[in-house]
Structure formats: C-alpha cells, structure tokens
Amino acid sequence: MKAEMYTDNTALQAAEFTQILKTNKLKITQPRLRVLETISTKTAAISQPELEKILGAEIDRVTLYRILASFEEKGILHKVFDLNGTATYALCSTKCTEHHHHDQHVHFICSVCNSVFCLDETAAPKISLPHGFTLHSIAVNAVGLCNDCKEK
Numbered sequence: 581m582k583a584e585m586y587t588d589n590t591a592l593q594a595a596e597f598t599q600i601l602k603t604n605k606l607k608i609t610q611p612r613l614r615v616l617e618t619i620s621t622k623t624a625a626i627s628q629p630e631l632e633k634i635l636g637a638e639i640d641r642v643t644l645y646r647i648l649a650s651f652e653e654k655g656i657l658h659k660v661f662d663l664n665g666t667a668t669y670a671l672c673s674t675k676c677t678e679h680h681h682h683d684q685h686v687h688f689i690c691s692v693c694n695s696v697f698c699l700d701e702t703a704a705p706k707i708s709l710p711h712g713f714t715l716h717s718i719a720v721n722a723v724g725l726c727n728d729c730k731e732k
C-alpha cells in the first residue's frame with residue numbers, strides 16, 4: 581500500500597467524521613471512518629470498485645458494501661450513476677437525513693474519464709407530474725469534459 585498524504589487538518593476531519601457517525605447513530609468503527617475519509621478526499625464521486633482498490637487491503641468487500649448501503653440509507657452519501665450505469669457515491673449535504681435525501685442538484689459527468697461531480701449550486705428543475713404520480717428522485721446530468729481531460 582502506498583503511504584497516504586495527510587494535510588494539517590486531518591485531525592479536524594477525523595473529528596467531523598466521528599461526529600457524522602454519532603449523529604446518525606452508527607457505531608464508530610475504523611472501516612466506516614476510512615470510507616468517509618477516502619470519499620471526502622475526492623473531488624469526484626467514487627464507485628465501490630474504486631473504493632475497493634484503495635481500501636481493499638483493510639476492508640473486505642461485504643463490509644464495504646454494507647457500509648455504503650447504510651451510509652446511503654442514513655443520508656450520509658448519495659448515489660449517482662455514471663455514463664456506464666455504475667453507481668458512484670458522493671457525500672450528502674448536511675440537510676439529508678435518514679430516508680430523506682435533498683441532493684436535488686445537477687451532476688456533471690465527464691464523457692472521457694466518466695468522473696461524476698456534484699454541482700451543488702445548480703438545482704434540478706422542478707417537475708410537474710401527471711395527476712396521481714409520485715416523485716421519488718430526479719437525476720439530471722450535464723455531460724462534457726472535466727478540467728483534467730480538457731488539458732490533454
């Protein structure tokens with residue numbers, strides 16, 4: 581395993597992650613903290629296979645799967661599908677609670693590297709539904725080139 585680079589505010593972040601788990605009444609475990617830490621260091625959303633590559637030596641696949649599922653249920657992470665239909669995970673806004681996600685923002689997906697970015701400032705459009713329909717979620721994607729892919 582490659583040594584991770586830590587910045588000066590690692591301690592502060594660790595405290596924040598502990599708080600997130602406490603707020604959501606999840607037991608504070610090393611694997612849960614590691615998943616939060618790993619996701620928070622990424623600017624793009626991250627898929628389970630990518631997380632396995634980074635954390636595979638520490639966290640087995642089943643545990644990782646359960647952590648992601650519970651984080652999604654608790655409103656800690658939201659799931660976004662990339663252009664291949666692979667689920668990627670991004671940290672939620674603090675407004676999200678158990679079973680109630682409020683991440684109704686547009687996502688940007690790079691057509692070259694398939695990275696998914698939350699556009700927190702761009703709200704998804706209001707949807708007027710036919711009578712009797714119920715809305716569960718809105719997925720609006722903007723597709724283009726990310727900064728990394730544009731430079732090449």
Ligand SMILES: [Zn+2]
Pocket residue numbers: 655656657658672673676680681682683
């Ligand atoms: Zn959410």
Ligand SMILES: [Zn+2]
Pocket residue numbers: 690691692693694695725726727728729730
């Ligand atoms: Zn890209």
Ligand SMILES: [Zn+2]
Pocket residue numbers: 658660670683685687697698699
């Ligand atoms: Zn998002």
